Amino acid sequence: MSSWEGSVHHHDIHDISVYENSEYLRDFLGKHISSLSFTSKSTGVARSKLSDILKGRTKKVRGDTLRRLIRGLKLKVTLVDLPPPMVNEWGKVKIKESFSEAKVKLKKLSAEDRKILIISTYMGETPLLHGDRTSEKCLDFKGSKKGVRDILGAKDKLGKAILLSCQDLEEFFLFMGKSFKTMRFTCAMMSNMHPLLEARRDLAKAFIKVLPEVQIQRFFKTYLSIDEKSRKIIDIFIRNYIRYNKRWAVKLEPPESLKPFLEILKLEATPTSLAFFTLEEDGERNILAEVISNFANLSKTLPEQD
Structure with a gap:
């Protein structure tokens, strides 16, 4: 590139x-x-x-x-x-060119790999908790300041994009080709993003890869079922989990509120604890604990297989 x-x-x-x-x-x-x-x-x-x-x-x-x-x-x-x-x-000229290239590459992937790429790229687009807008730098003329998550996060468009990517690629390309932001999102699935966002995408992808196959499907279904605010909190937790997912000399027990989430997705105790306590403010930890508890409860109600 x-x-x-x-x-x-x-x-x-x-x-x-x-x-x-x-x-x-x-x-x-x-x-x-x-x-x-x-x-x-x-x-x-x-x-x-x-x-x-x-x-x-x-x-x-x-x-x-x-x-x-x-x-x-x-x-x-x-x-x-x-x-x-x-x-x-x-930018539009180059995005159209890259979109055409991305279409060719996506056709060579399995439906499951396309699904993982869509969700991990979506998670990579998350602004920082304290209002960072790295992925949404605006030019000095009046235009829409909506980010791609504002577009795909509305009216279950993310779920539709994933469904189309698995069932009808040509319809997926038509759907994602309606906006330059979603076209660029499709390009980002297959190529370089802003370094910060690319790192986030790769962390999200790594998290999905460590889950057992059945839990991957459960995670996808639950993630698509929660609201955008909750998704952003989960995204932060996931990035921290992968950063700390290594061998430790000691084992840290997570708070009781996180244990259902840990058990459902078969996560390790120590990185789960560290990912939780990495958040500096008690208020942020309380929000995360509540979101994860709701996530775990909702996940229990969803079937594991289609």
């Missing part, structure tokens, strides 16, 4: 398609358009439209026009050089 393609995953791409024709944007385009006639022929954008944009007679610029300019002029610049609308549209 090129340095640009990797950086796509470090910036928020907005699903907007019309931008202000700012002086910053006009100056940038003016530096790269030496001939209106040549640019019109190479991009398919009418000469008169190009003139109106550069002279500021057009107040709004469509994203499709910018993407045509990006492709036709074969712009070779860094993200630092780009006005925000160009960053957004260049």
Whole structure:
């Protein structure tokens, strides 16, 4: 993956398609358009439209026009050089390319591996407990600030994505292709994310891999059944569990409130205890204990097999 393609995953791409024709944007385009006639022929954008944009007679610029300019002029610049609308549209170009590549790779995986990738990537997108928005850095124009978890976490879309990935891949691609955020999510399943988010994804994947097969299915069903706030707490616990899942000279007994969770998923006592006590504030531990207790109780009511 090129340095640009990797950086796509470090910036928020907005699903907007019309931008202000700012002086910053006009100056940038003016530096790269030496001939209106040549640019019109190479991009398919009418000469008169190009003139109106550069002279500021057009107040709004469509994203499709910018993407045509990006492709036709074969712009070779860094993200630092780009006005925000160009960053957004260049990101869309690269995401579409990566999405096509991801589709080919996903077709080669088993349904179970696709399911694990979707959930672990979803868990990797979690902001830090104290409001970190690393995965949702916004550009300086007005657009949707919804992260991909806001999209997939609503109306059981995560569950639908998983179901489609197992039953009908073409429908899955259509479903995930409706938004650039979900397209980028699909790309992130198969490639590099922001280093912090990639590490989180890999920790989540490692946790799933240590579970017995029957417990994996139970974990999936329960995770999809709880609300988004509870999912984020579980995500934090899981990352901490894997960090501490190693040989220890002593055995630490977990609090009574965690033991049902420990027994249901067949987890080790010491990393479970350390993952719990890693949270610094008693209030956070109480929330986690409550979420895990609810998680364990709900898990008991769910069948182990479809």
